[in-house]
Amino acid sequence: MERTQATEGKTRIVVTTLGADRSGIVAAVATKLAENDANILEISQAILDGIFTMSMIVELDETKTSFATLQSALTSLDDQLGVQVKVQREDVFKFMYRI
Numbered sequence: 001m002e003r004t005q006a007t008e009g010k011t012r013i014v015v016t017t018l019g020a021d022r023s024g025i026v027a028a029v030a031t032k033l034a035e036n037d038a039n040i041l042e043i044s045q046a047i048l049d050g051i052f053t054m055s056m057i058v059e060l061d062e063t064k065t066s067f068a069t070l071q072s073a074l075t076s077l078d079d080q081l082g083v084q085v086k087v088q089r090e091d092v093f094k095f096m097y098r099i
Helices: 025-035 067-075 077-081 090-097
Strands: 010-020 038-048 051-061 083-089
Touching: 010 025, 010 067, 010 090, 025 038, 025 051, 025 067, 025 077, 067 077, 067 083, 077 083, 083 090
Parallel strands: none
Antiparallel strands: 010 051, 010 083, 038 051
């Protein structure tokens, strides 16, 4: 069943995380998402020779939290965890990468 991009104030977002593997990365990202009323729809992660990668599709209720607020909360993890967290609206991501 194919999901639509946005429904009644909800926006799908792509969250990618990349950095040296260490414990707590998934927990920290998931906690920030929960604190900002965002729901993880899909998650994929891998560790390649000590490099941690994670991609998520997240649904954000923008009537509760703005995209900019979520983006700021997640990118604040960059220094805290020593990783890069990128946050993009799914429609922009798909347009940029022609998926």
